[in-house]
Amino acid sequence: MEVRNEDENTNLLRSVDWFTIILYLIMVVAGAVSIYAATYDYDKASMFDLSEYSGKQFLWAGLSFLIGFSLLLIDRRIYEAYAYPLYGFMILLLIVTVFVAPDIKGSHSWLVFGPVSLQPAEFAKTATALALAKLFSTYGFSLNGWRNYAIAIGIIVLPILCIILERETGTALVYTSLIFVLYREGMSGFVLFAALMAVVYFVVVLKFAAVTFMGIPLGMVIAFIMVMALIVAMLLLYCRSWILGRNVLIGYVVAGAIAGGLELAGVHVNGYAFFLPVIILSLLYLLYGMLHDINLKKVLITTCFAAASLVFLFTVSFAFNNVLEPHQQTRIKVTLGIEEDLRGAGYNVNQSKIAIGSGGLTGKGFLNGTQTKLKYVPEQHTDFIYCTIGEEQGFVGSVAILILFLALILRIITLAERNHSTFARVYAYCVASYLIFHLTINIGMVIGLCPVIGIPLPFFSYGGSSLWGFTFLLFILLRIDADRGNYGTW
């Protein structure tokens, strides 16, 4: 660490992003207070009692302010210089953890040091972000060619594998959000689009699996129609091939009319026997048609995309039933509303929805929530902390929290783009991606829109590791950003 002079310190105070710091302080304090409310017992009183969750969280928060302040004093070059060693160390630590960590609810992710337990996976996020930033800022590196992709994806996948070994699937999934970073740094938007479509297909196929239409599951019928619509839309809007688009559309309409006519005539058309030949024929036509088309490459992409969609559709059902574990299947089914298991897998989410829903517009008031106070919602001080806010602060409070997060994430994106260095930008996008994933999944789960995946709500959920992990992420970013003037473009 180099010695700074007065001038630089004044400079730091001026250039550091106070807006982010204020958001951070508000969220951490609101989080600790919420934990007090969530764990409040009618016989216990003090918010700062260290034997209580809220007291401990205030202690964690105080220490994290110290950590944050210290981090601001560390020169950004240290991070750049030690990014890879730090990453290597964290991966090692993750692997060691798998073997030495005690079994806590089936997970082997906690390192226990006397009274303190830490979760290396939370800190590995920072290391991974730094390593990725370092990689992209390496001179001459750009996201081109399979080798560079492989390195970038390797950096992301390595911690995922380690954390899966620790049986912390939820935390491992967080790293998949770094796809946003790859996208920002030049990865084709198709990958993002494909990922989105994969989720949509998945939901549609499973959600409507139980209803039969045209002799096959309704979900498949809807998905087939979506594929057909996508082909036409891509031909018209993306490839700008009017003729191909028009012909395919006419073909589909004619095929549809024939099927409808047969149905009216009393002949039942099997869905697979209808859709598969029609779609495959249209793809063959496109392979032929692209030879005469100026947008050869785009039409090829369209064709491949459609073919991949078909393959994916048939894999989903198989994968869901044969790859996922039963409890994971149940969680997903509950989320999609296929199963209602209010005593079992659906219990958490149902009670959490009741807690939030009972808050109404303005909430029941601080410490007046009954759902959370009386422990109807499990994990209410950790993963389900948002329902305490929902119950006691109502719609107003719940939306306020969402807005705080939205402001923080958009601010971080702004910080990312105002930095001229790739290192700073990539790192900032990593932080933003983590936050997007945590916010989407955690709150989505609490309000019953996402499956239950056990990841905390940043700054709010109880736990030192999570709070410190995000403090590291954020304050390293703030320091890097504060130095933006000293590092030009290179």
Next chain:
Amino acid sequence: MRKDYNLEKRKLVIGGFIVAIVLIYIVRLVQLQVLDSTYKAHADSNAFVERVIYPSRGLIYDRNDSLVVYNVPEYDLVMVPKEVVPFDTIDFCNTLQISREEFDHRWEEMKKGRSYSAFTQQVFMNHLTPEDYGRLQEKMYRFPGFFVVQRILRQYNYAVAANVLGDIREVNAKDIENDDYYRPGDYTGDLGIEKSYEQWLRGTKGKEILIRDATGTIKAHYNNGANDVSPVAGNNLKLSIDIGLQAYGEMLMQGKVGAIVCIEPKTGEILALVSSPTYDPSLLMGKERGKNYRDLVNNRLKPLYDRSIMAAYPPGSTFKPTQGLIFLDEGIITTSTVFPCHRGYVNAGLRVGCHGHGSPIPLKPALQTSCNAYFCWGFKYMMDKRSKYGSTGKAFEVWKNHMVSMGYGYKLGIDMPGESRGFIPNTAFYDKIYGEGRWVGQTIISDAIGQGEILATPLQIANLSATIANRGYYITPHVVKNIEGVGVLKKNLERHDTDIDKRYYSDIVEGMRMAVLGGTCTGANIPGLDVCGKTGTAQNPHGRDHSVFMGFAPMNDPKIAVCVYVENAGFGATYGVPIGALMIQRYLQGNSPGLQARGRAMASRHTITYPKVKKTTATGTQADKNKTTPSNKTVSSDGSKK
């Protein structure tokens, strides 16, 4: 590296993504928190346990402040199935002193119940005695999910007046639907004043709000009990019934079918309302209620049928004073008008029989001797007086309106459920039978002497007696004198004046006095009490004539008006008059050994000839079987249980 502005645009995609997510979540929150209110109810039913605290039901006193009905505690064992954890069933059964089979049976029955839910309070067993409760309470902690709710059980100091007091029963689905107050398992009045005064007797339920956590453990009183509501006890009732007189009346009616109604003329207060056969009111409470109720319903003498207010009988000759009043008021007769009686009314081939007395006679002797001919002639002249009324139909309407003003043909409005309105035909009724204009006075001559289509309840006959005693008005008869904390109901103070000129009443009173002094009711001539009376011997299609008596005393300051109706007992003078006289004497002169002896003598005179149905025929049969049934004591000690 130069900044790639094409790629920089991608911040919009990423930013747009999170903005979209936040918007979707806000919409979801609107749906959960603002639009859908069911979650609030869910949360409350999760967290709050409302335990009902039952109020004490109002006590019932008689007019002399003797306690008639009171409460003793009884316990229901209830449970919330969801909260029950596995427990030692053998210990449980031993504590409750039930067999394992009964335990299983109750459990099954409970689950089959229509309102069964594992999450709400279910009644596992009712009617636990304080002893059961004591045993259970010690071990309650071993059976989480079970708890005890205190209820009340009605207790009766006297085994009389069951028809007046009524009973309470568990509410049914209809009660719950009609009145928000009730919840399954609550009690409500079923018969008698328990039903008609339910809203005052029941009081207001209280509640305690407890807080329950996810494991079902009760944590505390919500808000330190600030939101708990204490129950408000029901209002006590003071009956107008004199319980001693009532008991005496029930004794007199033993072995007979019929009714006695005694009214205090000035106030309309009913002093005794006897229906016979009757039953011990305590049969309809506690564990055996269901079985006893079935027995009473199936009994061929219909003890649950309150003959005093529900039975519509032909009033017979007790109807004659009304005729006299109408004829005088309408100017058909004067007190000196005489009609012939040659052992009856003989006209145009029709004969209504009468008995030996002088002829022709004027009104008062006609009342004295209960001359059928006199009233038939009067009725015929009135019906056929076209010069005044135009037609028989119109004349009959006038007659009918007079009857209605005297309390016949409609309910009197007694404060008890199930009153019958009796029957007074109107012109349309006869037009329908005989054809319009095709009937005359002669056609319906039986109406003149309280036979034919005329029907009246014993209450209406007693009310007529009270009206005559009051010389032209009556107060709505009622059995509840006063509601503690509320006062007298306005309805029970309502004065009804008849449309007969008051001056004619003294003539009728004199006629009725003459009947006692030297006519049909000499049996009611009690020295010093100036009884006025009128007998009735009502023909009916069911067998022997009904024996009826109507009267009041003393003549010039009436304190009691009475109607006695004994089914199939023969002449009015045989049963009606002596019973009526005893009732008057018992009330005005108080109890005495002589009166008791005469009462017992009357009690032993039975008119029921067909086989008696055991257990519920009359209070007397009860008394023979069970020493604690107070019927005997009632008789020997002026109706009070010692």
